[in-house]
Amino acid sequence: MSDNGLAQATDKMRASGVSDAAIEVFSHYYRQLESGATGLIREDTIEPLTAPPMLDDVEISEEAAREAMSRTAIIKLNGGLGTSMGLDKAKNLLEVRDGKTFLDIIVQQVLAAREHHGARVPLLLMNSFRTQDDTLAALEKYPELAVDGLPLDFVQNQEPKLLAEDLTPAEWPADPTLEWCPPGHGDLYTALLGSGVLDKLLEQGFRYASVSNGDNLGAAPDARVAGWFAASGAPYAAELCVRTVNDRKGGHLAIRKADGQLVLRDTAQCAEEEMDFFTDEHRHPFFHTNNLWLDLQVVRDTLVERRGVLGLPLIRNEKTVDPADASSPKVIQIESAMGAAIEVFAGATAICVGRDRFLPVKTTNELLLLRSDLYELDDQGHLVAQATTPAIKLDKPYKLVQDFSRLIPEAPSLRQASSLTVNGEVSFGRDVSVVGDVTVNAKAPATIADGTVLDGVVDLDA
DSSP, rough: OOOHHHHHHHHHHHTTTOOOHHHHHHHHHHHHTTTOOOOOOOGGEEEEEOOOBBBOOOOOHHHHHOOOOTTTTEEEEEEOOOOTTTOOOOOTGSEEEEEEEEEHHHHHHHHHHHHTTOOOOEEEEOOOTTTHHHHHHHTOOOOOOOOOOOHHHHHHHOOOOTTTOOBBBBTTTTTTGEEEEOOOOOGGHHHHHSHHHHHHHHHHHHEEEEEEETOOTTOOOHHHHHHHHHHOOOOOEEEEEEEOOTTTSEEEEEEETTOOOOOEEEEGGGGGGGGGHTTTTSSSSEEEEEEEEEEHHHHHHHHHHHTTTOOOOEEEEEEESSOOTTTTOOEEEOOOOOOGGGTTTOOEEEEEOOGOOOOSSSSHHHHHHSTTEEEOOOOOOOOEESSOOOEEEEEEGGGGHHHHHHOOOOOOOEEEEEEEESSSSSEOOOTTTEEEEEEEOOOEEEEEOTOOOOEEEETTTT
16 A cells, blocks of 8 residues: 555655655655654664864864855755744744844844855755745845845755555645645755755855754854864764753754764654653753754765765654644654754764854744843844843743733843743733742733732732
8 A cells, every 4th residue: 555655645746846856755765654664763772972072162263264154155944834833924034023033133144244254155045835935025125135146045845744544645625735744854955956056056166054943043154163164074064052951852963883973863763761861961961953064065976976865864753634633634744854964974073062053942932032131132133142041931821922922012021030930821011020030820811010020939819
């Protein structure tokens, strides 16, 4: 039955204009899926990575940094809709602060880097079929952004969702777009090659690429890291950060015992019974930021040699065909992680950077931090921390952005906060301050008055 399923899936992809390279990659993973592959990386097959080089210890001359920056392109992942936060358009079009969206700030960072380093520094977005139109429309106000000979974006491939029961393509007439999914951000390499963007970058004299998630505003163009990467001669590098108790869910690098190669292990690749090892910040002391550095020539040569299939580890993602309808048919999405390419390139390396290069927004908890006075946005688009980051835990009423913005129209001051936990539905007034460790409890909808200073445990039902 699975042979028939593969034929149906590839026929569907061809009919929709999906590239031959993407179909070849999908077929590669499909065969793994039908053979029962899970993509799990067992703890007894790896050794923890304990001593990566530290960026703080790196010495790069200004000239070397500028030269590396002149040959570096900035690639941002922009395919996500932010559906978990209730969004229905590109997540990077969400306003972050000062009236600016993620995309506005990314553009500001790139234009500032151009001016500072006297370099072209192109920005390319990897869009999905769901985010391209809105994103390109938003970029029309930046006519100076384009670099001659290069597009502003390229589109991530799409693949059919597969019914879990028989691995045939799912059908959902109520909304046929839900029959499709992106292949995970591991599709970056296939999309770069298939779109022709990889060749265009090389033709324009760009040798390196800095790749990161669009919702991580910490990953601004950085000439120092670019200079380190160029000097390393490595084909590929990953940025890491020191892990804390709050980073237990993030993926980490490890050393494969079989051959000493660096590998990436994400949450979905860890067996449930081994999660204690995975989440132990002392055993695996560094987490993977998903900020990557690529030698574009090596990437191209490797893709051509492997006929477009890098062979990244499979990620088997089980969902329902309609994410908003738990009763809809169960499907499997075949995915891969772009960071897993570290095991493909001999000589790949990693570097530990400061926490300021990792400011992702996955939930409204992080969005509250960026909207608050904990950060200031400088004239280069950098978010500069003004105090130590407090732990934020908002209850379910704040999960969706529209509800979050209604309940917290103005972020409270967090510069003196150690933690903020909100239980229940609480509307925040203006000029509210959080001091120390604060827990706010409300069994029924409640309001915090303008100018309130929150300290300790606050029971609004009392």
